[in-house]
Amino acid sequence: MENCEFCKIRSKAVETLTQDEVQLLQENCAEVDLVADENIIKEGSLSSHIAYLKEGLAKIHKKGVKGTDQILKIVQPGSYIGIQTVLTSKVHQYSASAVENSKVCYIDITSFKQLLSTNAAFAKELVIYLCQDELSYFNRFVNVHQKQLDGRMADTLLFFADEINKSRIFTIPLKRYDLAALICSTRESVTRALKDLSDIGTIKVNGNSFEILNYELLKKISEKG
C-alpha cells in the first residue's frame, strides 16, 4: 500500500520524478488512515511533514478572532495540505481535518524540499498547483463577500453536487455549523437558507442528504447571489 510508484492518485508533480526520486519519496512518506474528525495538520504545531490527501474529504480551517474556526475550503483527494509553509515557517498556519474517513500520506519536509531544489519540473508542477489553488481562493473571496446568503448556500450545494459527488443526489458530511463556517454565516442562517431553497422547490433536504430538483434555478441563485 505504501508504494508511491504504483500509487493510483499520484500528483502531476510526482509524475515528473525519476525512479530514484520516487524511491526517495517513498522512503520518506507514510500512509495513514484517518477517521472522520481526526486532525491532519494542526495550526500552530510543528510542520515536520506535509500531507497529501489520498482518499476521503478534508476541511482546511483556521482560527478566527472570536475563537471559532473559519473553514477556508473543502479539499478532495489529490490535494497537498500544508505546503505553503514548506519553505518559510516551521509552524503550520492553518489546520486540516478529515470530514469523513480518509487516507493521507505524510511526506517528510526535508525530502520534499530536496525534490523541490533538484527537480525543476517537480517544482513547476507545484507552482501550477499553488496558482490554481490561489485562483480558487480569489473566486471564493469575491463570492463570499458579494453574494447574499442564499447565493452562497447555492454555491456550496453546487460544489458538492458537481465537483465532489458528480450527482444531483448527494450527502454533505458537514454539520450545519460547519456549513456556516464555510459560507461565513451562522448555523441558524444556514437552516433558513436551506429552508428557503427547498420552499421554492430548488432542492430537497433531509438531514445531510440533498437532492437538486431545479438545477437551473439553483444555478441562477448562485450566479445572481
Place this chain on the structure above:
DNA sequence: GCATTAACCACAG
C-alpha cells in the same frame, strides 16, 4: 419611514 437581510439570543426537541 418602511422593507429586507442576517446576526444574536433563547428555548425546545
Place this chain on the structure above:
DNA sequence: CTGTGGTTAATGC
C-alpha cells in the same frame, strides 16, 4: 446538534 421564533442592527429604497 438543529430548528424556530422573536428581537435588533444595518442597509437600501
